[in-house]
Amino acid sequence: MGADRFACGTIFNIQKFCVNDGPGIRTTVFLKGCPLRCPWCANPESQLARVQVLHVSAKCFHCGHCREICPAGAVDITEGRVRIDQTKCTACGTCVRECPGHAMETEGEQKTVQQVLDIVLQDRPFYEESGGGLTLSGGEFLMQFDFSRNLLLGAKEEELHTCCETTGFIDPMRFGEIIQPLDTLLFDMKHWDADAHRRATGVSNELPLQNMKAAVEAGKDVLPRIPVIPGFNNALSDAEGFTARLHEIGAKRCQLLPFHQFGENKYDLLGKDYRYRDVPALHQEDLESYLAVFRQNGIEAFF
Ligand code: SF4
Ligand code: SF4
Numbered sequence: 143m144g145a146d147r148f149a150c151g152t153i154f155n156i157q158k159f160c161v162n163d164g165p166g167i168r169t170t171v172f173l174k175g176c177p178l179r180c181p182w183c184a185n186p187e188s189q190l191a192r193v194q195v196l197h198v199s200a201k202c203f204h205c206g207h208c209r210e211i212c213p214a215g216a217v218d219i220t221e222g223r224v225r226i227d228q229t230k231c232t233a234c235g236t237c238v239r240e241c242p243g244h245a246m247e248t249e250g251e252q253k254t255v256q257q258v259l260d261i262v263l264q265d266r267p268f269y270e271e272s273g274g275g276l277t278l279s280g281g282e283f284l285m286q287f288d289f290s291r292n293l294l295l296g297a298k299e300e301e302l303h304t305c306c307e308t309t310g311f312i313d314p315m316r317f318g319e320i321i322q323p324l325d326t327l328l329f330d331m332k333h334w335d336a337d338a339h340r341r342a343t344g345v346s347n348e349l350p351l352q353n354m355k356a357a358v359e360a361g362k363d364v365l366p367r368i369p370v371i372p373g374f375n376n377a378l379s380d381a382e383g384f385t386a387r388l389h390e391i392g393a394k395r396c397q398l399l400p401f402h403q404f405g406e407n408k409y410d411l412l413g414k415d416y417r418y419r420d421v422p423a424l425h426q427e428d429l430e431s432y433l434a435v436f437r438q439n440g441i442e443a444f445f
Contacts, residue, residue: 166274
C-alpha cells in the first residue's frame with residue numbers, strides 16, 4: 143500500500159543542510175512527543191506530543207493580562223514569574239494573540255506528509271550529490287507512528303535515503319513494521335543497565351536493546367549512539383557495560399556524544415527545572431580513556 147500523503151503529524155522544526163544526522167547532507171524533521179524523560183534532554187520542547195505554548199520571559203513586562211484571559215486557568219504569576227501549567231493549557235492560542243509583549247509563542251504545528259515532503263524535496267540535488275536524504279528525529283518519531291510510517295513510505299516513493307534518530311522504545315511488532323522503509327537507524331543507548339536506565343528516563347532499556355538487535359539482524363545500517371552524561375554513564379565501568387551490550391546486539395561500532403548544555407535556554411522558556419544547569423560540558427579530551435575501553439574490547443568507537 144502506498145503512503146497516505148494526507149496523514150497529519152505534529153512537528154516542531156524542519157532543519158535543512160544537517161550533516162550530523164546520518165550520511166551526507168540531510169533534511170531533519172523533528173516530531174513532537176517522547177515516552178522517555180531524560181533530565182539532560184537537549185530538546186525538552188519535544189517531550190509533549192502536542193502543540194504547546196512557551197513563555198519568553200525577556201519579552202514579558204508582567205502586566206498579568208494572560209492570567210486574566212486564559213480560559214483554562216493555566217497561567218500563574220508568582221514572584222514576577224509567569225508559569226504555564228502544561229497539564230491545563232489547551233494551546234487555544236488566546237494568550238499568544240493577546241499578549242502585548244508577544245511573549246507567548248506556539249511550539250509545534252500540524253503538517254501533512256505531502257507538506258513535509260514538499261519541503262524535503264526542495265534539496266534533492268544536495269542529497270544526490272552527497273548521499274543524503276531525509277532524517278526523522280524528535281522527540282521520538284515512533285510516538286507518531288502512522289504519520290512517521292507514511293512519511294517514510296512517501297520518501298521511499300520519491301527514492302530518497304531515509305534515516306531516523308530513535309530510542310527504539312516501542313512494541314517489537316510495530317518496530318518491525320516501521321523499519322521496513324528505513325535505510326539507517328541512529329540508535330540512542332542511554333545506559334547499559336536496566337535499573338539505571340529506568341531511574342533516569344522512566345523506562346527500562348529492555349525494549350530498546352531488543353529492537354536494536356532486531357534491526358541489526360534485519361541487515362539495517364545501525365549506528366548506536368551513546369550520550370555520555372556526567373555522573374550517569376561516564377565511568378570506565380560504564381564503558382565496559384556498554385561494550386558488553388553492543389556485543390550482545392551484534393553491533394561493531396558506536397558513536398560517543400559528549401554532554402553539552404545546548405538545551406539550557408529551552409528549559410527557561412518552558413518554565414521547567416533543569417537539573418544539569420551547573421554541570422560542566424564534556425569534551426573529547428575528557429573521554430579518551432573512556433573511548434579506549436570500547437576499542438580495547440573490539441568496538442569501533444568514535445566521536
Ligand atoms: S500578557 Fe504577556 S506581557 Fe503580560 S504577563 Fe502575560 S506574558 Fe507577560
Ligand atoms: S494557550 Fe490558551 S490555555 Fe494555554 S495558557 Fe494560553 S490562553 Fe491559556
